[in-house]
Amino acid sequence: GRLRAAHNLVKRGITNLCVIGGDGSLTGADTFRSEWSDLLSDLQKAGKITAEEATKSSYLNIVGLVGSIDNDFCGTDMTIGTDSALHRIIEIVDAITTTAQSHQRTFVLEVMGRHCGYLALVTSLSCGADWVFIPECPPDDDWEEHLCRRLSETRTRGSRLNIIIVAEGAIDKNGKPITSEEIKELVVKRLGYDTRVTVLGHVQRGGTPSAFDRILGSRMGVEAVMALLEGTPDTPACVVSLSGNQAVRLPLMDPLHPPPRTFYRSFMNNWEVYKLLAHIRPPATMHTVAVMNVGAPAAGMNAAVRSTVRIGLIQGNRVLVVHDGFEGLAKGQIEEAGWSYVGGWTGQGGSKLGTKRTLPKKSFEQISANITKFNIQGLIIIGGFEAYTGGLELMEGRKQFDELCIPFVVIPATVSNNVPGSDFSVGADTALNTICTTCDRIKQSAAGTKRRVFIIETMGGYCGYLATMAGLAAGADAAYIFEEPFTIRDLQANVEHLVQKMKTTVKRGLVLRNEKCNENYTTDFIFNLYSEEGKGIFDSRKNVLGHMQQGGSPTPFDRNFATKMGAKAMNWMSGKIKESYRNGRIFANTPDSGCVLGMRKRALVFQPVTELKDQTDFDHRIPKEQWWLKLRPILKILAKYEIDLDTTEHAHLDHDQLWPGSWGSGQ
Numbered sequence: 001g002r003l004r005a006a007h008n009l010v011k012r013g014i015t016n017l018c019v020i021g022g023d024g025s026l027t028g029a030d031t032f033r034s035e036w037s038d039l040l041s042d043l044q045k046a047g048k049i050t051a052e053e054a055t056k057s058s059y060l061n062i063v064g065l066v067g068s069i070d071n072d073f074c075g076t077d078m079t080i081g082t083d084s085a086l087h088r089i090i091e092i093v094d095a096i097t098t099t100a101q102s103h104q105r106t107f108v109l110e111v112m113g114r115h116c117g118y119l120a121l122v123t124s125l126s127c128g129a130d131w132v133f134i135p136e137c138p139p140d141d142d143w144e145e146h147l148c149r150r151l152s153e154t155r156t157r158g159s160r161l162n163i164i165i166v167a168e169g170a171i172d173k174n175g176k177p178i179t180s181e182e183i184k185e186l187v188v189k190r191l192g193y194d195t196r197v198t199v200l201g202h203v204q205r206g207g208t209p210s211a212f213d214r215i216l217g218s219r220m221g222v223e224a225v226m227a228l229l230e231g232t233p234d235t236p237a238c239v240v241s242l243s244g245n246q247a248v249r250l251p252l253m254d255p256l257h258p259p260p261r262t263f264y265r266s267f268m269n270n271w272e273v274y275k276l277l278a279h280i281r282p283p284a285t286m287h288t289v290a291v292m293n294v295g296a297p298a299a300g301m302n303a304a305v306r307s308t309v310r311i312g313l314i315q316g317n318r319v320l321v322v323h324d325g326f327e328g329l330a331k332g333q334i335e336e337a338g339w340s341y342v343g344g345w346t347g348q349g350g351s352k353l354g355t356k357r358t359l360p361k362k363s364f365e366q367i368s369a370n371i372t373k374f375n376i377q378g379l380i381i382i383g384g385f386e387a388y389t390g391g392l393e394l395m396e397g398r399k400q401f402d403e404l405c406i407p408f409v410v411i412p413a414t415v416s417n418n419v420p421g422s423d424f425s426v427g428a429d430t431a432l433n434t435i436c437t438t439c440d441r442i443k444q445s446a447a448g449t450k451r452r453v454f455i456i457e458t459m460g461g462y463c464g465y466l467a468t469m470a471g472l473a474a475g476a477d478a479a480y481i482f483e484e485p486f487t488i489r490d491l492q493a494n495v496e497h498l499v500q501k502m503k504t505t506v507k508r509g510l511v512l513r514n515e516k517c518n519e520n521y522t523t524d525f526i527f528n529l530y531s532e533e534g535k536g537i538f539d540s541r542k543n544v545l546g547h548m549q550q551g552g553s554p555t556p557f558d559r560n561f562a563t564k565m566g567a568k569a570m571n572w573m574s575g576k577i578k579e580s581y582r583n584g585r586i587f588a589n590t591p592d593s594g595c596v597l598g599m600r601k602r603a604l605v606f607q608p609v610t611e612l613k614d615q616t617d618f619d620h621r622i623p624k625e626q627w628w629l630k631l632r633p634i635l636k637i638l639a640k641y642e643i644d645l646d647t648t649e650h651a652h653l654d655h656d657q658l659w660p661g662s663w664g665s666g667q
Contacts, residue, residue: 298427
């Protein structure tokens with residue numbers, strides 16, 4: 001087979017090969033390359049190729065892209081297809097949850113993963129499952145007793161359903177398979193619960209790709225081409241992977257043969273967080289921590305609240321929840337949350353606690369009085385730019401009010417993704433998928449009519465993240481944003497480009513506009529311009545997506561990300577309270593006692609809010625530097641514009657990126 005493949009490549013003059021696939025495909029690709037000179041020699045001896053052809057094809061450059069729903073490839077945070085598979089699973093889990101609640105049922109869901117339990121584990125984190133079986137962590141010998149006790153405890157606390165997730169390759173300590181039918185029989189026999197089994201099967205491989213996978217595939221594809229263009233006869237075969245939000249190149253054989261247990265670093269982080277949130281009983285109370293939402297609602301806020309509340313209880317803290325943000329803190333809209341208070345919150349959109357944009361400065365006296373009244377010793381603020389500016393105001397208020405000298409941490413949660421100190425915000429991925437789904441439907445509507453251009457306005461304030469990333473994911477012809485100023489000449493060039501496009505087989509166009517990209521070139525102005533200039537060539541339509549971008553159930557990414565952020569924030573808070581305990585009270589007045597928890601490249605880091613001031617454009621409510629702006633040229637290239645791609649910051653071959661980080665571990 002490889003001999004025939006070599007013959008086909010030589011005859012077509014192909015010396016660069018991009019292989020998209022899983023472990024088998026990439027292992028085969030590496031073998032193919034290592035045998036290349038021998039294959040050419042055999043072909044020449046057999047008279048199938050000439051000496052001249054053999055010389056022209058003397059070397060073969062190979063670049064791999066990892067496509068696998070199992071996310072089982074060492075060296076990349078996410079493989080292409082995993083996020084889409086999680087979307088399919090979570091859609092079904094959400095649907096099953098409603099019927100399970102109605103009938104007070106237990107559901108056993110079997111997901112793919114013969115040797116890797118990633119899908120099962122992240123699904124469990126994303127839906128708050130009662131139990132998960134994965135091949136990497138076989139349960140204890142008496143797991144049947146533990147499982148039944150766990151399920152009955154959940155029912156005793158008032159839950160009307162139980163969800164058990166099983167990876168298809170789940171085994172016990174002796175290597176014996178644990179099947180979904182076996183679990184069902186156990187629950188029915190021991191507990192008498194009405195139990196159903198759902199095996200998801202190949203539905204997990206199908207469907208429309210998620211926004212994350214579209215962008216990941218596009219970025220990896222561009223990086224693969226760059227790697228091939230830069231390749232020489234001596235360049236080792238490499239695989240393009242994702243580290244945080246950075247594209248990196250790894251020698252192909254490093255991930256195929258990783259050091260022992262390397263892969264498990266991130267996996268075990270996931271596992272430990274799941275066990276904490278699902279299984280451990282709260283100890284005696286130590287400190288009091290309050291949790292609140294601030295700013296506009298964002299999908300995933302509830303998952304972050306659930307995580308902070310439960311981790312806080314596990315660590316022995318008394319956890320209070322504040323309704324309606326800083327306004328509620330000033331009015332005393334505060335209550336204590338127990339373990340069951342946040343049950344079932346992971347998959348719910350919006351903000352169950354209520355959220356407002358009000359800032360704390362005008363209410364310092366009332367807020368200080370309530371901090372004393374409720375004995376609040378730490379504050380976790382989940383929200384957008386208002387949460388960040390509110391944190392800055394709290395730092396300023398410490399000069400006047402000693403009561404404000406308590407540790408606080410901000411978890412970025414906003415569809416706009418505009419909080420300084422973090423590459424991603426909870427809620428942005430859900431909004432992005434909403435925009436993509438809408439763009440898909442809008443483009444589909446043009447399939448019959450043809451010669452139609454759609455102008456779509458997205459949210460984001462002055463931040464162009466949603467417009468840019470949705471443009472990349474939905475295949476837009478242009479995306480207008482504030483961060484990249486444009487003129488009437490640029491608009492004219494875009495119209496000309498679309499005029500030329502209508503002469504091809506793709507007779508439709510998609511243009512995205514960030515809501516505040518330009519005060520004069522409004523959505524109506526751009527619509528009118530396109531309508532006038534496109535007369536007789538194409539029709540124009542406009543669509544303002546509005547607040548639908550803030551709604552809906554959170555995506556698997558946002559659920560998982562919010563859960564990790566909540567757990568990380570509460571762990572930090574417990575340590576910081578102990579550190580700040582002096583003379584029988586909490587007193588925290590150092591810059592590092594008020595932080596933003598953000599994802600930077602591939603790590604979760606705590607940054608003092610005061611240190612982020614210099615990185616902030618307060619007039620436009622955006623960070624001064626934004627990583628995603630470097631992806632803008634890809635959008636234009638894929639829309640067939642003749643532009644140069646800046647390759648000064650392309651990924652270099654990296655031997656040290658041998659474990660998944662951001663999505664998987666939240667380290």
